[in-house]
Amino acid sequence: MSAVDTYEHLHIELRGGVAWVTLNRPERLNALNPRLIAELNAYFSGLHARSEARVVVLRGAGRAFCAGLDLKDMQAGGAKKGVTDYLEVQKNVRDIMLAMRRCPQPVISIVQGAASGGGFALALASDIRLLTPDARMNAAFIRLGLSGCDVGVSYFLPRLAGASVASEFLLTGRFMDAQRALSLGLASRVDELPALEAEAAALAADMMAATPLGLRLTKEALAFAIDAPSLEAAIAMEDRNQVLCTQGEDFAEGIAAFLEKRAPRYGRKGEAS
Known part of the structure; x- marks a missing residue:
């Protein structure tokens, strides 16, 4: 996990014990570059039982939740990476999902637009998922010459939706739309963004009553x-x-x-x- 002194791509607003955490690279559909990966790791691994935030609402700025790993950024890195370099990248991304599951705060994700690859994993690692009607989620890895099983998706999806559904989406890389996610129980609600923000606030308020x-x-x-x-x-x-x-x-x-x-x-x- 990389430590960070200030947040560049995460916007964090604390409202009465509820942290509203926004992925803030809208021009890149909030794709995960090294800096955003480090910031997500630093934030979630830094949460503990006595943190001021007791509930986290995770969302994306602009028209997408998270388009996954920023491939253009990776290509701009220059020299071809070896096994050790790629393993380090892999561990940095997967550590976000581990930190989300290990932190004591419930995580509510508001998913609008694309949630692909690592973005899909972020949504699945959350405790509650609220989706806009245009939300589309997929395990994009298999469409990029990789295995469809990556950064926790093969753990979360069959447990949340069953083995057949997990096989359908992990073996094909197909997109799951909001209504399908709702019917499978992967989403708690599908609605327009303002209604979902209000619902997230209401859910957080109910949790704060515990x-x-x-x-x-x-x-x-x-x-x-x-x-x-x-x-x-x-x-x-x-x-x-x-x-x-x-x-x-x-x-x-x-x-x-x-x-x-x-x-x-x-x-x-x-x-x-």
């Missing part, structure tokens, strides 16, 4: 449940999380707020240590 610990452990448990070897293993994780949540002051505040029919007032000191 305790910081409860929200974090829910994302963690969902991730583990996907790969749980048995029902018993998933329930064991749930049991552990519920007991942990009872140990902080936020649990008592949540009960009191519910009984008094008021909004809870949670504080970070209420997290279990």
Whole structure:
């Protein structure tokens, strides 16, 4: 992961605990160049349980979410890269998806226009996907002389949509439109961009009504449940999380707020240590 001092291609706005993170290379359809890759890595790997941001909304500036790796930028790099160089590029991109899954903050993606290759992976690595009617997602890798399985897509897609659907799109590189994504359960909602921004804000507000610990452990448990070897293993994780949540002051505040029919007032000191 490359550290960055300032963000050039990411615009980050914190609104009351919700970070609105915008990929900001609209002239290149927010394609991933080395700088944007480094900035995404730095941002998501820098999130932790006590970060000011408790929820992240990820979106793209302009008419696309993310067109994948910036191939023109790669070609402009000059000398042909060897295995070691390409492996470094590969790891830098895939580390974004790992950081998105490992960070405790839920990630809501608003996908408009193209989400190809690495852009598709960014959408799949998110916890919730909201799509505009013109959204089109594909695993573009296989159309570029590569394998269709790249940067986590072959992990996420079959788990989210099933093996047959994953095979259909990874073996062909076909585009998935918004309605197909909605029918497969890959998208929570399809609507125009202003409505999706309002929905993202509403979802984030509902998440902010949970305790910081409860929200974090829910994302963690969902991730583990996907790969749980048995029902018993998933329930064991749930049991552990519920007991942990009872140990902080936020649990008592949540009960009191519910009984008094008021909004809870949670504080970070209420997290279990």
